[in-house]
Amino acid sequence: MNYADIILIAPEISMALLASIIIIVDLFSSNKKLLAPLSLTGLLAPLCFCIMVRDNPSIGFNGTVKVDDFSVFFKYVIILATGLVILSSTTYAKRFDKHQGEYYSLILLSATGMMLLTSAIELITIYIALELTALPTAALAAFIREKKSAESGVKFLILSAVSSAVLLYGMVLIYGFTGTTYLSEIGTVIANHLSTSGQVTDNGILLFSVILITAGFGFKISAVPFQMWAPDVYEGAPTPITGFLSVASKAAGFAIILRILYTVFENETLSSDWASMMAVLSAISMSVGNLIAIKQNNIKRMLAYSTIAQAGYIMVGLAAMAGNTTLNTSGPVGILVYLAGYTFTNLAAFAVITAVSEDSGDDSIDSFAGLIKKSPTLAVIMTVSMISLIGIPPTIGFMAKIYLFGAAVETNLTWLAIVGVVNSVVSAYYYLRVVKTMFIDSPDEKHEIHPNLGVLSASVIAISGTVFFGFFPKPIIELARDAINTLIG
């Protein structure tokens, strides 16, 4: 470990330091109002370090951590998500009274883990980063001291442990097969092996280890059949944390899946062995998520199923990543674009939910009735967000979907694109139901909602991103393309 190594993970270090500072300030200062602004300002440090390290892509810590355009792209997304979540927590966190410091610092610590995860290129580092991501989130899910929240936290902890175990089994098998934990070396060994003896599927150990690893990360991205935890945890967790889980944790999960698949396998293997599995899981995730979401009455639960469906859409990009002859980049590029867009869109929705549930005291969709009269701004933001989630222009949701489904068509997965489009239509039913409730249904009681500055600015920033990049998706697409080029480069 030397100075260059430290610089390499400066974003993570500064993030962790920020978390510590928040705890210390919380300890000595009785003015809890300071904490959110302090965290937000502090986020500038990791952001600046990200911009700095992006210019010097390199590998450090004895080949366990790699900083490149790919990891930096995800770090941007994670920092953005963290910022928006903290911003929309400003009044919500007041109910935690003395524990606000822990709340913010746990968010920051979890974000540290996610950021590290996007850079990790060695199995043990990956595992440690993953645990650093998961443990603070479990605590956060249980943060409200009531039954549902506690249940949510415990369930997350247990199921996360199950998925970790599954993942570890996969890693152990890989290690046993290849004798190394470094992704690039694993890739070399597998390539050598395959060149002498056919397909991955012919080798039971290799096959099973990959399936186990996929399952382990499938938990993170809440893909069917590893999605069972999502609805219960989402419903019970504090609303901003639900938003955080649905966006940042998912982004980190996809980052590491892309990293592993591209580093370990070559193109032919990807297309012949894994693409079809991803395609099937993608189709199932979309359909299951959307069909169950239709019946939900709790908005957080509905969005939990929606997030399963969204994971399905994103997995279209995984299925489409391997072309028949050459590597297809538009699938992975689409994944990155989608994740960035989803961060804006979904966090806008969760900011609005935070504001509305603050007012009504529950999370039912009915509490949105007549929102257009109570707070036109929130209602409009929610509408745009729902439109983006369906994938209607002019929003980033539309652009990202075009990209993903286009990639599917290019790689001869037209059927998957059709499934995706049909699912988008189905999803319109429950997304637009929220819009209908806000605009047409009349509220039980008429009073105006005045969202506080934090939630309001979070939702406005998020929705501005949704619309702006819906018109001009180019900056995100360029960043994503650079990222994917360095990944496969």
Added chain:
Amino acid sequence: MINEQLVWAIFFIPLASFCLLALLVRPFFNSYSYISGPIAIVSIGISFILSLLTFFEVATNSNHNLVSEPNSWLEIGDFHFTVGILMDPLTAVMLVVVTGVSLMVQIYSMGYMKPSNHGSENAEHHGPEELGKPVYARYFAYMSLFTASMLGLVMAANVVQLFVFWELVGLCSYLLIGFWFHRPAAAAAAKKAFIVTRIGDFGFLIALMYLFFKTHNKGDNYLEISVINANLPGLVDAGLITAGALTLIALGMFVGAIGKSGQFPLHTWLPDAMEGPTPVSALIHAATMVTAGVFLVARFFPIFEHSPDVMLIVTIIGGVTAIFAATMGLVANDIKRVLAYSTVSQLGYMMLALGVGAYGPAIFHLFTHAFFKALLFLGSGSVNHATGTFDMRYMGGLRRKMPITYITFLIGSLSLAGIFPLAGFWSKDEILLNAWDKGDVASIIGFSLALIAVFMTAFYMFRALLLTFEGDFRGGSDKDPEAQAHGPVHLTESPFPMVLPLVILAIPAVIIGFLVNPIKDFGGIPAHWFTHKLEHSLHLPPPPAFDPILAIISSLIALLGILLAWAMYKRNPYLSPATMGRVAGPIYTLFLNKYYVDEVYEKFITGRIYYNGIALISDWIDRNIVDRTVNIIGWLGANFGSLIRELQTGQTQMYATVTSVGIIIIAAVYIFGM
């Protein structure tokens, strides 16, 4: 002097004005809405200046590298979608027309739309919204968007961009025609405009899709207009696309143009569109919306030129519309309707010109027409401001009360009638000349129809002029049973913001014709400067030389029309209109009822064929086939969903089990399935 950023600014400044007014002023600062007029005017003023600079840059610099390559907007695989500016003389001319007329119209609106004129005194006829100022911000926001959309349309470098703005223009016209949406007539007119032009848009859209379908594997990016114009005819010659396909594409585009430009048989929306505020009519008829159709044909002129069948259709439709609309203008009593029919008729001239291959003269006529038609509409608004009505039967004797309006209206009428040496004379003469010179049967038919229309144009314009300004005042809105909604009678000249644009517009209505396109070298201006510049890159055959005999004949015909109008509508007429009406009885009724086209559309096509035919069949199919299928799928989906939901027991063990079973199933599929 001018660069690409500034050209973009021409479009973005009015757009910014719209955003400012619609998103900030209207919702949050509505009590300060009087600032919306100046905001809109200043922004369009800047655009106008930039447009003029662009125009001179393009005109003086024929190797115009003003605009670089289009910017890539979205790339998915090998599908490249770009956004850019297509800058050629046509675009430059359109920029000047759109911004210039829009600027005048908006200055005029400052006076015309003043709340005191259209609100407080006749409050019961207006919605609560119009009592105060709120209407002001909405109006100028729409105007800015309308202008920006039209600018985007003429600047568009590819067909998708073009289509988006094409639709936006349609939307804005809907919003503005229905501006007084609480008046049933206005709401109906807006709806009609939208639906009728929609029929045309559908043809355009099909043409675009067919174009894409035919060319997406032909190498170049056939979404770019310049690529289409440069290469598509070549593809046909090389046999890669059939001539029939090209004809279909051109025909679809022309259907779009028919809808937007109010050509027969989709002209019905245009006269009804008079329900909008008068400045809106001026904008729609002179610069935006209706000129979009002519522009579209001009934009894809190389395609049209390559499909003679479509050119024939364009010629005939143009000629027929020119005379068809003129006949209805002969008998209309509403001054704005007279002007509306004259617009339809003049657009027919432009189409006729395009049909006979006279690209330059068509745009030249569009250019001159924009000025005098805007002038005439604004003049009719000024008259309305004084009398409170648009019905000429209740006007009269305004010449002394409103001298400036009178003189400018006279200039506009003379120019429209095509009297030497006003602007309209030169452009109309060019069109007639080209049609005559082409000499084939269709052109001669078109020429004859247009020549008769010259007579009618002169007649109905002077009929309108005499009815409005001469004789005795006949009571205005106080007498007109239908006019109370328009405001009170106060017979004075209109306020300064309304008079100023009239005076300014009267100048080009006189001089712009021989100034930009003289028949001989004129001072520093070379002969046929305007049309030459336009046709520069098109490789057209040399235009026919000026024919004094033809010019004299058409002028005489126009004078004859004026003479007849004078004989019928002067103080003690030699021929009373009533007698004429009796003599021409059935024809008069036919004209007055607009050839019953509306009735045919509404009663027969919509009522009989659609409601009692197609709609019934569609209804049955929708209920019994579509709905049932959807219901079955929905039922399956819902039950399937419930089935899976059963697994969501809330028990953690269950969840872990599902995960494990999932892994086993995936592994099993791999091991046994492959």
